[in-house]
Amino acid sequence: MSLYWRIFLLNAAVLVVAVLLLLGPVTVSTPVLFGEAIVLVVAVLLLLGPVTVSTPVLFGEAIVLVAGLGAMLVANAMLLRIGLAPLGRLSRAMATVDLLRPGNRPQVTGEGEIAELTATFNTMLDRLEAERATSSGRVLSALEGERQRIAQELHDEIGQTLTAVLLQLKHAADRVPEPVRGELHQAQETTRASLDEIRRIARRLRPGVLEELGLHSALRSLAAEFTTTRLSVSAHITPGLPPLDGATELVLYRVAQEGLTNAARHSGATRVEVHLRPVPGGGTGLLVRDDGRGLGAAPEGAGIRGMRERALLIGAELAVGAGPAGGTEVRLDVTADHHGGSRP
Template identity: 75%
Template sequence: MSLFWRIFLLNAAVLVVAVLLLLGPVTVSTPVLFGEALVLIAGLVAMLVANAALLRIGLAPLQRLNRAMATADLLRPGHRTEVTGTGSIAELTTTFNAMLGRLEAERTTSAGRALSAQEAERRRIAQELHDEVGQTLTAVLLQLKHTADQVPQPARDDLHQAQEATRAGLDEIRRIARRLRPGVLEELGLHSALRALAAEFTTSRLGVTTHITPGLPRLDRATELVVYRVAQEALTNTARHSGGEAVEVHLRPLPSGGVSLIVRDDGRGLRSAPEGAGMRGMRERALLIDADLLLGAGPNGGTQVRLNVAGPRPEGRTESPG
């Protein structure tokens, strides 16, 4: 039972008992006249209505605070409860807003550290895949070729099949290493990295096109990495879940001097599916650079992921997630 109804029912019980006493042993006339009973009942109803209205007004800030607590989401920061009036409820609202601000700041800091550790681990794994597993498979390929040149024809065919399987495994290892560590991004920049990413996700059933507006402002390395990872996660979700056949990746300037990344597909859309780890990861990355991430339906259906990045900041002002 809510606080409002508890207080209201307690007050109502007191008033009802008072009226019963007036109608019973404590009364102005015996027997009770109809007019007196009518006046008392009308007075009781009026007092209950007035009591309910006053309690509703008085407890409205507490109800707003309760809704804010229930809907607070650290991945969507900036929402605060309006502080109205004075007294204990106003102090409680102010304290809650301050606590929410501290939690958002701590969440952003911890997410930045976690993503930095994640990027470092990705680089380490990609390096080991390239140096250890890749070199081992390359050596196996050379050995298979050398052996195939010296054995009779029936065994040579089997060795050629083993070569093809090993070569396919080596290509897959290199593809995984590129996803873990976007070397194109580090060497050639964001534009080339997005085009390479689109080519990587293009298959016989899914076409990915990129549209990059010339003259975009320069972004720091941390921002470029966030934009790349958001595009990568959006394309991964599209390839796995959308059921679409075409994806568009746009990188456009914003009037404010920033850039906007848009990944739009023609699939079945988000519908009522809850946000998974991939979407939460995109929101956490967006928070690191104070960007706005919008997930919803595209203009022609499907799903649209939009990342709006503010104007460029000097190098060193943002903690890099990599």
């Protein structure tokens, strides 16, 4: 039972027993119990009012007492509803809070304990969001470092090993009879395809083009990488955008990469557009829009949660939803204070 109904029923019981006491059938213990004392106080206050009660109670007086009881119960219910409304709003805010969507705070109204509790809850949310952003930053930094290490090992160890295998296969194919040579050529093609796949994975783990040529070239390269016979990806970059710091460029690149990955794997899209453009207030916005089936009622997966974690690191606003013509739209808006001395 909610707090509202517990208080209301307790008050209603006191009022009903007080009225019954006036009507006569209620007895009082000796010595008087604490609850009975409260009822007696209410009854005495009723007796001190302008309404007199006969002994025995007349029918008309009983009607007046019952009507007065009903009016008091209605007034009690309204006052409780008004008084406990801030507590209800705070309870709903607690139930719906999401640290990946910061900024939503219950409004502090009035004074007293409930207002103090709401303000304390807002302060706790501020601290939790700051700690979440700090811890997420450490985790994502460690993740990027591990990605670079794995990409380096794939390139240096496995890539070089497969290259050596290709050379050995070519050398063997030049010296064996014709029936065996065809099988060796097939093994060469399989090894070459595996080497290309490893290089592609290494590029995704460590975007070297982002470090060397900047975000604009990296987005164009990403669009070309995801373009296939089934999926067309185009990059549209507004000229004259101000430079961004390195951390912001990495977040934009990873969000675009995750958006394109989701579009290629899950949406059934045939066309995806990647836009990098200015937004009101002097910021920079990234938009990834596809013509697929959309999100529907599916819950957010690890990919979208990862994008929200990255957006929190730079204080950007991330929105994932349906596009104006269907499909899915991923929008990331970066404020102007993240522009600065990075790559041109």
